Amino acid sequence: MFSTVIDANDGTSSVDYSHGTVTTLSIDANTPYFILLTLLIATVVLGLVHWFSKKMRIVRMVEVLPGPSLSESNNAFTPHPWLAHLSLAVDFSGENPIPGYPGVARSFDNLMQLHKQFSQKDGIMRLWALNPFKLLPFAQPLVFITDPEMVQQVLKDKNISKDIIKEAEIYGLCKALAGDSFLEMLEDTPRWKHQRKLTALGMNQSLLERTNSVTIKLLYETVFPQWDGTASAAHEPTFTMEAGEWCTRLAAEILGIVAFSRSFGGLDSDATKKGTKNSNHQSLYALFRRLQFIITKRSERLPFLIPFYFKENKEFQQCQDKLNSIIQSILEERMSKYNQGKAVQCNSPENLAQQSRSSQLSRGEFNDLLSYLMMEDEDDDRYRLTEKELLGNVRMFLFAGQDTSAIVLSQTLYELATHQSTQLRLQKEVDALFAQFDSPDHQPAYKDIMRLEYLDAVTKEALRLHSPAGVARWNLVDIKLTKGDHTYSIPKGTNLFVYPCLTGRGDGQNHESLDEFIPERFLKEDRGNQVSGKPESCYMPFSIGPRNCVGHPLATAEIKVVLAHLVHRYTVRKTEGSEEPIKMVQINIMPHQIMLDFERRQFSG
Numbered sequence: 001m002f003s004t005v006i007d008a009n010d011g012t013s014s015v016d017y018s019h020g021t022v023t024t025l026s027i028d029a030n031t032p033y034f035i036l037l038t039l040l041i042a043t044v045v046l047g048l049v050h051w052f053s054k055k056m057r058i059v060r061m062v063e064v065l066p067g068p069s070l071s072e073s074n075n076a077f078t079p080h081p082w083l084a085h086l087s088l089a090v091d092f093s094g095e096n097p098i099p100g101y102p103g104v105a106r107s108f109d110n111l112m113q114l115h116k117q118f119s120q121k122d123g124i125m126r127l128w129a130l131n132p133f134k135l136l137p138f139a140q141p142l143v144f145i146t147d148p149e150m151v152q153q154v155l156k157d158k159n160i161s162k163d164i165i166k167e168a169e170i171y172g173l174c175k176a177l178a179g180d181s182f183l184e185m186l187e188d189t190p191r192w193k194h195q196r197k198l199t200a201l202g203m204n205q206s207l208l209e210r211t212n213s214v215t216i217k218l219l220y221e222t223v224f225p226q227w228d229g230t231a232s233a234a235h236e237p238t239f240t241m242e243a244g245e246w247c248t249r250l251a252a253e254i255l256g257i258v259a260f261s262r263s264f265g266g267l268d269s270d271a272t273k274k275g276t277k278n279s280n281h282q283s284l285y286a287l288f289r290r291l292q293f294i295i296t297k298r299s300e301r302l303p304f305l306i307p308f309y310f311k312e313n314k315e316f317q318q319c320q321d322k323l324n325s326i327i328q329s330i331l332e333e334r335m336s337k338y339n340q341g342k343a344v345q346c347n348s349p350e351n352l353a354q355q356s357r358s359s360q361l362s363r364g365e366f367n368d369l370l371s372y373l374m375m376e377d378e379d380d381d382r383y384r385l386t387e388k389e390l391l392g393n394v395r396m397f398l399f400a401g402q403d404t405s406a407i408v409l410s411q412t413l414y415e416l417a418t419h420q421s422t423q424l425r426l427q428k429e430v431d432a433l434f435a436q437f438d439s440p441d442h443q444p445a446y447k448d449i450m451r452l453e454y455l456d457a458v459t460k461e462a463l464r465l466h467s468p469a470g471v472a473r474w475n476l477v478d479i480k481l482t483k484g485d486h487t488y489s490i491p492k493g494t495n496l497f498v499y500p501c502l503t504g505r506g507d508g509q510n511h512e513s514l515d516e517f518i519p520e521r522f523l524k525e526d527r528g529n530q531v532s533g534k535p536e537s538c539y540m541p542f543s544i545g546p547r548n549c550v551g552h553p554l555a556t557a558e559i560k561v562v563l564a565h566l567v568h569r570y571t572v573r574k575t576e577g578s579e580e581p582i583k584m585v586q587i588n589i590m591p592h593q594i595m596l597d598f599e600r601r602q603f604s605g
C-alpha cells in the first residue's frame, strides 16, 4: 500500500509506504515511469505470492484434519464447492423449512450429523466457511474441537492456551448485542481480570438467596396467576404455551432484579420474544429483543447488502442508542444514591471509621451484582470502573445471562415432558421438600433447593445435552493438540470452536447412551446400574479455564429454583402434534419453539 507523489517543480517523486519505512526516490524528469510501475507491480505480485503461500499452507494443514470434503459433490453439506459448507446455515433444498425462517437451514441437525460422522470419533473436525471463488485460499478454516482432553489443552493448559486468544471473528457478531465495549472485554488485560474478580465476588451466597426469593415472588405473583388465568378462561385444566417465550421473559426479569435491582419489563403484558417494531420502547427487555430480532434478520442476508436496508439500519441504531441511554440512567441513578449515602456518612465520623467505603457505601441497600461492579477501592483509584466499563458490563450481562438460562430451562421442561418417569421422580423429591412449607409466604430457602439431589442430576443432564453457548478462540501460533497417540497440527490463525453440548455427548465409545437424557448418570447410587458413560469428564456446559462462565452460580440457582416450583405446581406434557424442537445455531444454539401443555396438579397450594 503506497502512493506516489510527483513534485511539479523539480520532477522528484516520493513513494510513501504507509506501513514500515518511508523511502524516497529522486528521479529526473526523463526517468521512465515504467521503473516506478515495475516496482509497484513487483511489490504487489510479491505481496500476493506471500499471501497465497501463507493461505495454501493453512489449507494443506487444515485439509488433513477429519471433515467433509469440498470436492465430493454428492456430499449433503456441499451443494456446490463454491459455497464451502455454507449449507450448514442456508437451506438450499427448501424441502423442510423452519416455520417463519425461510432459507435458514436446520443448522444444529446438520452440525450433529457432521459431528457423528467425524468429530465424535476423532475429537476434532474441520469445516470451511464461504468459498466464493472455488479457491480454497479464500475460505476460512473452522476447526471444531470436541474431545475433552483436547478442549482442556485449548482452554486450560497454560503451555498451549497462552498462545490462544478469545478473539475469533465470530465475536464480532456478538458486538451488535453486547455493545461496542464487548470486544475490549475479550482481551486478557489487567482491567478485564479486575472486572471479572468483581463479578465473581458478586456471585456470592447472598446473591443466590436473593435469586431464590426474587424468583419465588415473580412466579407466585405474576407468572402462575397469569397461567392459571389462561386455563380458567378456557375452562380447561390444561393450557398450552410456547415455553421458550415464557422462559426468556422470566429469565430476563430475574436477571434485571437480581443483578441490577431493576425490572427489565420481561413480564410486562406486551413483552414478546421478537420485540415489537417500535423504537419508543421503555423497557430494556423490549429493546434487547428487538435488537436480537433485527440481528437474526441480518444474518439471513448477504453481508454487503446490509448497508442498503436503510429503514432497518435506522431502527437498529435507534434501539442501540435507547438501550445505552436506559442503562446510563440506571447507572446515574445508582451513582447519585451512593453519593447521597457518602454525604450522610461523611457527617458521621464513627460511621466512616467503622467500615471501608467499598463494603459500606457501594453495596449498601442494594447488594446486587451492579453494587459489586461499582465497588471502590479507597486506596487505589485505578481500579474504579469507568462509566464505559460499567455500561459494557451491564450489556455483557444482558447478552450472556438471559437467553442462555432461558434456553436450558425450556429444554429441560421439554425433556421432562418427554420423560414422564423422570418428571414423576423429580416431583416426588420436590413434593417431599415442599410438604414442610405450607404457604406462598413460607417457601424453601436457596440452601434447601440446593440439597435436592435428583433436581441437581436433572439440571446437570439438561446442561450436558443442551448447553447453548459456544466458545470461540483464535490461535496466534501453530499449535499441536494430542488425543491419546494422535497429534493434530493446527495452523496459526484458525477459528477454533468448542461446543460444550457436543463435547458432552461423549467420545464415540458410549455415544449411544450419552445422547439420551438420563439424569441418573449423575447420581452416585445409580451409576453403573442402568447407565453407562462417564459424564463428568466431558461435562463442561459453562466452559473451563480462566474464561469460563463467571455467571454459572446464578444460572444454576435460577434454573433449579424455577424447575422445583414449576414441577411442584404443574405436570408438563408434550403438546399433541407438536414437532420436536428445532435447534438453530445462532449466537447461542436456540430452539425455534417448544410447545408444551401445563396441567395444574390437584393437591398443591
Ligand code: HEM
Pocket (backbone or CB within 6 Å): 166, 196, 255, 259, 396, 397, 400, 401, 402, 404, 405, 408, 467, 468, 469, 470, 471, 472, 500, 541, 542, 543, 546, 547, 548, 549, 550, 551, 552, 554, 555, 556
Ligand atoms: C445456563 C446458562 C449459561 C450458560 C450455559 C453459560 C455458558 C457460558 C460459556 C460457555 C461461556 C464461555 C464463553 C467463551 O469462553 O467464549 C460463558 C461466559 C460468560 N458468561 Fe455465561 N452462561 C450461562 C449463564 C450466564 C449468566 C446468568 C451470566 C451472568 C449474569 C453469565 C455471564 C457470563 C460472562 C460475563 C461470561 C464471560 C466470562 C469471561 O470472558 O471472563 N452467563 N458463559
